Amino acid sequence: MIKVFYWAPFISKIATPIAVINSAISLKKYSKGTIEPTIISLFNEWSDYQKNYQNYKLVFLNLFKFKFSLNFSDKGFFLSRISFFCIFLISFIPLLNMLKKNKPEYFIIHLNTALPLILLYFFNFETKFILRISGKPRLNILRKFLWKIISNKIYKVTTPTSSMADELINNKIFSKEKIEVLFDPIINLENFRISKKEIKENLNNENKIIAIGRLTKQKNFSFLIDCFSSLEKNYKTLSLHILGDGDQKENLKKLINSKNLNSKVFLHGHKKNINEYLQNSFCFVLSSLWEDPGFVIIEAAMNNTVILSSNCETGPKELLKDRINSFVFQSNNKKSFIDSFENLIRSNEIEKLNIKIKMKKDIKKFTLINHYLALTKTIL
Numbered sequence: 001m002i003k004v005f006y007w008a009p010f011i012s013k014i015a016t017p018i019a020v021i022n023s024a025i026s027l028k029k030y031s032k033g034t035i036e037p038t039i040i041s042l043f044n045e046w047s048d049y050q051k052n053y054q055n056y057k058l059v060f061l062n063l064f065k066f067k068f069s070l071n072f073s074d075k076g077f078f079l080s081r082i083s084f085f086c087i088f089l090i091s092f093i094p095l096l097n098m099l100k101k102n103k104p105e106y107f108i109i110h111l112n113t114a115l116p117l118i119l120l121y122f123f124n125f126e127t128k129f130i131l132r133i134s135g136k137p138r139l140n141i142l143r144k145f146l147w148k149i150i151s152n153k154i155y156k157v158t159t160p161t162s163s164m165a166d167e168l169i170n171n172k173i174f175s176k177e178k179i180e181v182l183f184d185p186i187i188n189l190e191n192f193r194i195s196k197k198e199i200k201e202n203l204n205n206e207n208k209i210i211a212i213g214r215l216t217k218q219k220n221f222s223f224l225i226d227c228f229s230s231l232e233k234n235y236k237t238l239s240l241h242i243l244g245d246g247d248q249k250e251n252l253k254k255l256i257n258s259k260n261l262n263s264k265v266f267l268h269g270h271k272k273n274i275n276e277y278l279q280n281s282f283c284f285v286l287s288s289l290w291e292d293p294g295f296v297i298i299e300a301a302m303n304n305t306v307i308l309s310s311n312c313e314t315g316p317k318e319l320l321k322d323r324i325n326s327f328v329f330q331s332n333n334k335k336s337f338i339d340s341f342e343n344l345i346r347s348n349e350i351e352k353l354n355i356k357i358k359m360k361k362d363i364k365k366f367t368l369i370n371h372y373l374a375l376t377k378t379i380l
Helices: 016-030 047-052 077-102 114-122 141-149 162-170 196-200 221-231 249-258 275-279 295-302 315-319 334-346 349-362 368-379
Strands: 002-007 035-041 059-062 106-109 128-132 156-159 179-181 208-212 239-243 265-269 283-286 307-310 327-329
Touching: 002 016, 002 077, 016 035, 016 368, 077 114, 106 114, 114 128, 114 141, 128 368, 156 162, 162 179, 162 315, 208 221, 208 275, 208 295, 221 239, 221 249, 221 334, 249 265, 275 295, 283 295, 295 307, 295 315, 295 349, 307 334, 327 334
Parallel strands: 002 035, 002 106, 035 059, 106 128, 128 156, 156 179, 208 239, 208 283, 239 265, 283 307, 307 327
Antiparallel strands: none
């Protein structure tokens, strides 16, 4: 049996853990017992996922001999860097020992990548290391140096978008032969089931605009609220509902209050089941400055929700086509946003239906089976 270990310690509610879980599920489900995926847990951060996905019988391996919980801070760049450094210090020796003892055939690195890469540089392993690069990482001197010095020892580098792969190649960080574009396994059909009762209870929501994501600068919700303040003057029945938590929450509250939108714009906090919100909305809006590709875009499409999105860097720019599978506006451009919203408003039901059907076809590459086929092509 081939052992595949996943490394993705996280300190906040982000999309990456879902990608890791779904990747492990795809290996467990389709390999017919030939591959055993294992997710490494540090400080009990995977406990909720263990409960929610226990039917899949995934293996979670504790890095330490005893279970414990730590509340690392993700409030701002500086504090999050301190948290990552603490993870580095407490995990260095335990991770080294675990890899030497268990000798997995493959070690897939998603988050907190510095530690395993430094181990790879200084020690020899039988394990093949696969580095997953997603988001929009800062290509600073330190990161570029670290990636370059381990480029010969790393087995493969995977990215979720072609533009990220091209950037790594053009900056001469990794060779073209090392890099594979591997789409995230976002679509697990079991996660998109919703009861008729849930739908009935939320039918009268056709004027709701839904936005979902962490309340951070990346998601650009201040821009969205500013755009909405202009829209609602002409569309009095519209309301904006933002799902998510983050360090920009207080700033967004102040912005909403300053524009007298307290009865129109709502911050709902983090919600576990976003499907019922999406299924019963007028449209989903993504205002981000960058994504890769934007998990919630795929989730919105799976819920038959019309998508209005910025053409931000990496994912959306590659996936979305204006008035073909979505409505697209220039990133951070208020006039473009309003024009695209007007196009959406003027579209009839047949046009919107065709757009949703086309989007459903375009996201098939994000299914678990397609991820499994691509990943096993890389590792087998």
